[in-house]
Amino acid sequence: MTNHLAILQVVLPLIAAPLCSLINQAKACWLFATTISWLVFAISLSLFIEVQTGGSIRYEIGGWQPPWGIEYHIDALAAFVLLLVSAMAAITLSAFQRRITIEIPKHKQGLFYTAFLLCLTGLLGIVATGDAFNIFVFLEISSLSAYALIALGEDRRALTASFEYLIMGTIGATFILIGIGLLYMQTGTLNIVDLQTRIPAISHLHSVHAAFAFFTIGIFLKLALFPLHHWLPGAYAYAPSAVSTFLAATATKVALYLLYRVFYTIFGSEFSFEVLQLHYILMPLSILAIVISSLNAIFQQDVRKMLAYSSLGQIGYMTLGIALFSDAGLVASILHLFNHAFIKGALFMTLACFLFRTPSLRLDDLNGAGRAMPWVGFAFVVGGLGLIGVPLTSGFISKWLLVSAVIEQGHWWLVAIIVFSSLLALIYVWRVVEHLFFREASAALVANKQPIGALLPFTWVVLLSTLYFGINSDFPVQAAKAAAKALQ
Amino acid sequence: MKNNPVIKQTSFLLIPVILLFGLYVQFHGDYSPGGGFQAGVIFASGLILYALIEGQAKAEQVFSMRLARILSASGLLLYAGIGVASMFLGANFLDYNVLADDPLQGQHWGIFWVELGVGLTVTSVMLSIFYAFTNFK
Amino acid sequence: MILANSLYLNFAIPVIGACLIALLHQRRRTVELVFIGTAAVLLWNTLHLFDLGEAAYFINVSPFSLIDSIPLAFHLEPLGLLFSAIASSLFLVTTLYAIGYMNANNEKHLARFYFCFCIAIFAVMGIAFAANLLTLFIFYEILSFSTYPLVTHKGNEAARNGGRVYLGLLLSTSIGFFLIAILWVWSSTGELDFVRNGFLQEQMPKEALIILYTLFAFGVGKAGLMPFHRWLPSAMVAPTPVSALLHAVAVVKAGVFCVLKITVYVFGLDLLSEGSASNLIIWVATATMLLASLVALSQDNLKARLAYSTVSQLSYIVVGAALATASSVAGASMHMATHAVGKITLFFCAGAIYTAAKKTKVSELDGLAKVMPITFIAYTVAALSIIGLPPMAGSWSKWFLLDGALQAEYFWVAIAFIISTLLNMAYLLPVVARGFFAPAKDNLSGIQEAPWMCLLPLSITAISCFVLFFLLQELHHFLQPLFS
Amino acid sequence: MLSGLYNYWIAILLMAIGFYIVIAHSNLFTKMIGLNIFQTSVFILFISMGKVDGGTAPILSEAYTAYSNPLPHVLILTAIVVSVATTAVGLALIVSINRRYKTLDEHEIEQQELEQE
Amino acid sequence: MEDIIIIFLLSLLAITAIAIIFMRNMLSVIMLGSIYSLLSAVIFVVLDAVDVAFTEAAVGAGISSVLFLSAFAVTGKRQVLKQKNKLIAFVTVSLTAAALIYATSDMPYVGDPNAPVQTHVAARYIEQSGSEVGIPNMVTAVLASYRGFDTLGEVAVVFTAMIAVLLLLLRREEEELDREK
């Protein structure tokens, strides 16, 4: 069966989803979905090892050879992102059972796990596939389930946020579809590897340029890159905590993966950067994203919204790495994708821990919560330090690589901007820390002893992994380098 | 719709035709336009027409929400199951050639079952979405 | 192997202490015992490191690599050993004092307090033994973060504001200047390891060296160079043992230690004394020295006065480093030790006065020496040492610094040293004068000496001010490997 | 030659109209219809590129040799399904929004949120 | 003749779309929407995409309209149709359209048999599917066999849509009623 791992990666959760909807009993569904997610993680792990040792894997679905049939193509980058997504899914599902029982009405829980598995399927499918149109299909699977999952938030604003996401997401997906159409019109193929070989010959065509533009804008919409980011903060802030954790850690990362694929694999870096001079657009956008989102984050009263804005800023770092148009920049970008996913995931998990005892996540409701719940409070501090990029956390490693990539190109002003935004991060993280530790807790909070359950240990597992990758960065750095090499 | 015998009678004449036509589209999709998806939608439309005429409650007696959910899941499972079956028979996922001794026959079988899965899922999904909306008030 | 093990032990001890404290946080007595025990064992182990001798110097010990080719690495060298010895011995004294002070003043959240203390000393050990710039930076940041909860310990508005300035300034300078300087060094030389006589020779153009040195000196915000000194007085909101630790032992000394280490092992004395890379910093530090003294004069709050005095004294060390002659660097290193001992005594005295009499202002101290003689005698001894009068330890370090300034032919710096010494007298001695000679204004009955847990440490440190004077020859000898 | 680029131009016009409705109309319902128009225009774009002059529908028959390209048809079949799925989810959202806000006007919803703050 | 038909139908389609912008009545918008679907289905027939036309008729004019109507029934008839941000919308839309018009400048003409679309991948479907898959309807052959995985994804999309709608609209009582049965 091992030679089928590539397809099982995606098909396993896809088969599990309808089964889960048939089981339709909260506890059993949870157990089932969690088991499946760990299996998926195991598959992605073995795929990762296989790709690291034996090079990229190609799998012809239906036995039809590539440009005619659909193929799965898992290279070092895809394996890396698959690992990330499946790990986050397994962790989220295992950790969040209690929160889901609290936040989701009982009769919807079975469907909730089904939708979660479908979302996972979609995200994995986007990464694994080697066919341009297949990307669109799986993009829609993940998006549709994400819309529903987000809309399950208790606040009614979850609904409007989800609707805005739906509109923006559909426009984005349709733009990507137009891009696929234009490319197909000029090349006659949908296979990514085939596209890659055919595009250089026709790169002078206007429609290829337009295809590039549509791809880029469509992915920017999904990625929530400034100024197309309005849907994201609401979506992350009002979604159920399990959903915001999972999506914050994976959804934008997969969109970023698509961006790499389009820029480097489909069109090739030469076309993207030398012919179209993409970095002249991407650089200012990234900088604006970094600065404006960080500034926005400072003024948020709701901590989840603050983290959402901070995510926007972090996306800016990742695109900045691309915009540098150098190997070092690309490695930094991929590494930051990985590190940030875990840091942000851990932070959202700590917030979910707080929710067990605080009425909401507004700053005033969190007064003294760190003292009342020291392990959770400390977890937030550690995660926050990672976000700022303090040494010994994995956030530092990726920022170090990013800044060295910037210095390599001699952009000293950019270094100043990165430093400035790190300080902004310090401000918004520290505002929360002050509320958590240096204000008096309300009597209700001190008296509330509701148990947190498995969520807390899992939060610490994720946090410790970010600390470990901050101390011994060999694994992610080597993986990021291999991934960047696969893109060249 | 006791008060509207014309509509009721016409519809009751039409519904079997629609369902039959749905089956035709489902199984004749290899030779003429159509296939599982179109058939599913047509089949669902027939049932929706029934729900429009006789009301939600009666329609659910014919085709309950629960049945719709089970069928939708089994349709998807059927499709994926064909893929897994070909995997167990030693070929790649969704490779129908190995489903029968003769590759062409295998392709026929594969497409037949796969289309059936599509049809099942689409019918029940469309219907349960319709139910969900009309029940919502 | 022995080297690695004893080094790691030095890191492990405070961490184990911290963990024990966190685990046992409900049992107050046990926590206190653990706290003292940690400090004692740490000191014992640190002193053992001296036994390894010169042969063990500059051998890198690296548990793992951080990024690519940059490892987290440690080594032994005289400066670091000196610093670790100062820190761990004073840490022991401070633990005693902290327990006495915290109990006497009914402070809360003791376990958190001791925990952070241990982590801070762990960071100090990291700084002392760091073998490359990145390791140094990492532990420098850990120190900032671990001392933040100590500064804001009281948790009120003032404490939060103080904490904000503290952390804000330290982090923004370290990320904005220090880290950038490190990255610059790395990207242009590809090296970060500390080596004898530095590794920047011929690697970078002259103009760049000036900027780089300035970046480093300002980046180490803990060295308190103006205009980045504001965190020091802000941190005065902390309980006194913290102030003592911050200002005498851990934080500020870590700052100047970083400057010294970078000067000696990154730039190298030859490079700096030949070129003009450090001129700007000499100017800035001299100005800080004088200005901070003037500000100290105007402060009525005793702790604030001592804080500005610290700012001023730190600049002695920075000037010493920046002058980059053998004498001045030796003087700077010694000053690190002598000032540490002196200043910690002064802070202990301020805390003892607060504990016993609840007085914080200089103008309220009239006649207090009659009821608290030991405290005031200790204060006098320490003040004299800081001013630099023989036979107190401070006299030696000032002598070397002055000698260094003259050797480097910076006559105006020498003059500034002398003016500053006069200013030192002007702001430190009024306390003595008021305590001993002014008639008491308020009713002093009922006030007696602070608890013995406070008195014992300050007596020990006061006596060391005196004893160190006679050990200076050996200290100088110990530092010789720096200049070979 | 069928009609040159006329198909594409109309598809672009439709796309623009759909897109315009999505952005400019404040009623969520109308936005969904706009989205539908937007997506349908892409279908026309795809289908037009599959057309072959003198070709016929891609169903094998002995009478013909030239067929139009079946691949875009397959893609668009999938895209239509995706579009109807999106419509269903969007409408479900609209219905829920209507229940919680009692309006479907974007600006009135914003207004309500502001008042609640 | 074909040209005339296609041009005329496309123009009708454009008129319908433009009319939707200016409609003030929600129900009319939905009705025009279904006309739009019908028209595009006819266009698909003329463009030889019979399967697509089939689907568009069943889905666009049928299911979509019914869904719109049922949602409309739930949300009530009083709908205010207003337009805001006209300028922003116009600029954005014009930019997108301009990009595409720019792209059309070197597109192959509609119906060109030598366009890359016709010569590369699709050629094999047309020539070989009869012998490789063995069914006359090439669209079904490609859909279910060559690109069967896409179709699996498509079924998953439909399934997801159901799960999503149920998650949003399902209410407790019905679920329990359902269980009793």
Added chain:
Amino acid sequence: MIAAALIAIMIVMLIALIRTCIGPTLFDRILAINTFSTATVLMISLYGFFNQRPEFLDIAIVYAMINFIGTVALLKLHRFDDLGHDGDES
């Protein structure tokens, strides 16, 4: 011959479309839509013959059915404001 019929149907379509747009009552519109879909059904059947592939009559059948369901739904909505209603008037 077929061409002429096609042209006539197209004209019908245009007129029906105009009527749908201008209304004014709901019934005008419903009627117009009905006309329009009938025209489409005819159009598709005729086009099949015109193009010499009349086997696509299937599509025309679907259109006729869908058209009927749509009209019923529209009218029911107008009458009961609820598509799930059992249709008995009280």
